[in-house]
Amino acid sequence: MPTEAVQEVIKYAAPTRLPAAPSFVAGIVNLRGRVTPLVRLRELLGVPNGDNDGGDAAGSEDKFIIVCRRRGLQMGMMIERVHTMYRVPQQDIDWAIESHLGISVDFVSGLLKADERLISIVSVDKILDCVLKR
Template sequence: MKTLEQYFSEQPLLPDDQVAPFEKSELSEAEQAFLTKYLGVTDTDKKSVARHINAPDPVQVMAGPAELPEVSPEPPVKHAPEHKTPGHVGPQLPGPAHAQKTLRDQEELQLIGFRLAEQEYALPIDVIQEVIRAVAATRLPSTPAFLAGVVNLRGKVTPLVSLRVLLGIPAGEDKFVVVCRHAGLQLGLQIQAVSTMHRVAQNRIDWGIESLLGVQNDFITGLIRSENHRLIGILSLDHIVHTLLKT
């Protein structure tokens, strides 16, 4: 069986000739909100902005979810299922929360795990477009510390988010970027390394644990209890995007 790293290295790059240049593409509402907030530009300013944003040649190490191999599910926890009232979906998340609510309705989740320092985190595979090697970003003035910069990635304005700053993790070398698209915005999350894939039953996940983890972990929407008794934090992409765009 191939290792995850071997699989990633064999994935083909996305066809660049099928991607519209940033200055010619249509902006989503979220993309326009990002450009307006951090650069003070409008849709008509795209061409001049594109000249100043680094457009790297990304090295893809993992394709999107349609290309991911099947992985065996982790066995469910052997205890009585939690009793929930009809329609219960957990606490209301800030920002557009539809995707997070949907996670709670699935019997089983497939996620990609990645490491930051000694801790593992995860994201559902359906929000991940690809994983690329770290790229140089264009730094923006007067921005929050968690915003590492912005790149023109495959024709899309793409903010790069430092999860270390966002989660209060000590500085370190982040060699990869998880590229996600959510709520109309493409963004990259800087990570240390990809670890593994998970298929997890709902009764192995504790939702709505933000208040237990503290204010710096508002961006964790759930905890996976793995077979080796380690806790894996599921990131809230809803909350990350909302924090990035809020006024």
């Protein structure tokens, strides 16, 4: 996720559920007077949780919230952990992944090659658009 979209990373806070919200929206929290929707990033991106008991992964696995602010709106994305933060030159990021892959990539805006790994760069704007549409 681009660092310019990240306001802060905080410890997990239990949200107030919203009855008509899509399943990937965990609910809302009050962060310093701002009502902030929380998104289950793992569910939205379709990443399996590795939990075979069928329980709620959000409460047992998500330990942090990445608070993002885009276009004047604030949103929190629930994550299990922060692996590493990279500061890389723009030329090391491939922003044209859709043209290379020939398919639509819903929430990924770029790829970074670090050593022998490919790291996906999540588009906060695309996630925000998805939350607003539903």
